Amino acid sequence: xxELGYLFLLFARIGGLTFGGGYAMLPILQRELVERLNWxxxxxxxxxxxxxxxxxxxxxxxxxxxxxxxxxxxxxxIVATLGVVFPSLVIISIIxxxxxxxxxxxxxxxxxxxxxxxxCVLVLNAIISLWKKAVIDLPTLIIFLVVGIGSVFLNISAVxxxxxxxVAGIIIQLLKAKGGKKA
Amino acid sequence: MIFLQLFYEFFKTGLFAIxxxxxxxxxxxxxxxxxxWMTQADIANMVAISxxxxxxxxxxxxxxxxxxxxxxxxxPFGNILGAVIATLGLIAPSIIIIIIIxxxxxxxxxxKYVKAAFYGLRPASTGMIAAAGISVVExxxxxxxxxxxxxxxGIFNWPAIILAVVLYLLIKFLPKIxxxxxxxxxxxxxxxxxxxxxxxxx
Numbered sequence: 001x002x003e004l005g006y007l008f009l010l011f012a013r014i015g016g017l018t019f020g021g022g023y024a025m026l027p028i029l030q031r032e033l034v035e036r037l038n039w040x041x042x043x044x045x046x047x048x049x050x051x052x053x054x055x056x057x058x059x060x061x062x063x064x065x066x067x068x069x070x071x072x073x074x075x076x077x078i079v080a081t082l083g084v085v086f087p088s089l090v091i092i093s094i095i096x097x098x099x100x101x102x103x104x105x106x107x108x109x110x111x112x113x114x115x116x117x118x119x120c121v122l123v124l125n126a127i128i129s130l131w132k133k134a135v136i137d138l139p140t141l142i143i144f145l146v147v148g149i150g151s152v153f154l155n156i157s158a159v160x161x162x163x164x165x166x167v168a169g170i171i172i173q174l175l176k177a178k179g180g181k182k183a
Numbered sequence: 184m185i186f187l188q189l190f191y192e193f194f195k196t197g198l199f200a201i202x203x204x205x206x207x208x209x210x211x212x213x214x215x216x217x218x219x220w221m222t223q224a225d226i227a228n229m230v231a232i233s234x235x236x237x238x239x240x241x242x243x244x245x246x247x248x249x250x251x252x253x254x255x256x257x258x259p260f261g262n263i264l265g266a267v268i269a270t271l272g273l274i275a276p277s278i279i280i281i282i283i284i285x286x287x288x289x290x291x292x293x294x295k296y297v298k299a300a301f302y303g304l305r306p307a308s309t310g311m312i313a314a315a316g317i318s319v320v321e322x323x324x325x326x327x328x329x330x331x332x333x334x335x336x337g338i339f340n341w342p343a344i345i346l347a348v349v350l351y352l353l354i355k356f357l358p359k360i361x362x363x364x365x366x367x368x369x370x371x372x373x374x375x376x377x378x379x380x381x382x383x384x385x
Contacts, residue, residue, distance in 0.1 A: 023315040050308035057277030065281035088238030092246040103231035114379020116323040123316040134305035144306035151314030169303020
């Protein structure tokens with residue numbers, strides 16, 4: 001029970017610090033779950049993101065469900081997910097009730113323009129540490145470049161990239177195993 | 184019963200919107216036309232609010248629509264009930280699907296094909312996050328819209344770029360000077376908000 005409460009509060013804090021979608025959650029997750037608590041490894045986080053991208057639902061929510069389930073089973077998954085959406089519920093309800101035109105206040109616009117700059121830097125940092133674990137040889141570098149560049153310039157569903165990358169991973173590893181036997 | 188309908192509509196959005204908050208947009212747009220719970224302008228406002236609050240866009244939208252729609256019923260706390268129900272509807276499919284996937288992965292995690300698939304998935308995942316990061320960089324550090332009017336030099340948002348470089352150096356080198364200086368990201372987020380307000384970032 002105590003750990004469930006902790007899980008809820010932890011993910012509420014993570015949700016409250018996620019400015020701008022699932023990728024913005026990555027630096028906070030790395031800090032809290034990888035560095036501080038050692039609950040997951042950098043690799044597992046990358047795996048959860050990949051699955052979160054190609055399954056229904058919002059990546060931030062999917063990642064929270066994954067980590068909660070890993071810690072405390074089904075109930076943990078539910079609690080972590082409720083935690084991650086809790087700040088949104090509170091904040092948006094307040095805005096809907098009292099703050100007509102909230103996003104038009106100059107102070108809000110300036111503050112969040114500043115925060116967005118910080119999110120860029122934090123995400124860049126998070127990508128660098130993820131990269132070190134994920135891009136480990138030439139084939140993975142090629143997958144990274146193809147998917148990254150493709151996502152910027154082409155309008156293809158993330159599902160396709162994930163399926164293709166998974167299949168590519170299997171083929172590459174099979175070829176490697178085969179090459180290894182011959183040599 | 185409006186609350187059941189709220190749950191059902193957002194459940195559908197959660198079930199079919201694959202790949203993050205912006206993927207919910209087309210579904211919300213359809214919902215607006217079908218139910219009249221919100222206008223297209225409300226959705227555009229919500230995108231702005233979601234850029235100006237923590238939390239994923241899809242969740243924020245569900246909460247907002249649930250709150251306003253539930254409020255119209257006249258039931259005491261109908262607005263909060265609506266917000267909770269719509270949000271639960273949105274996240275219910277994720278919870279069910281991810282728990283199932285997790286259980287399946289537990290069984291097959293040592294399978295060599297699953298391992299090989301993840302070997303390919305990790306760089307793809309990193310690539311997709313990098314691509315999402317690039318779009319924030321585009322909005323935050325550059326004025327690409329000014330390319331024509333001001334020439335090439337006009338596209339750089341210099342104050343933002345300088346702030347980004349300073350933040351990067353602080354995050355990178357402060358922990359090397361002293362381990363105690365390895366600040367939580369929230370410190371840098373707050374600092375940036377203050378700088379944004381003082382220097383009137385747009």
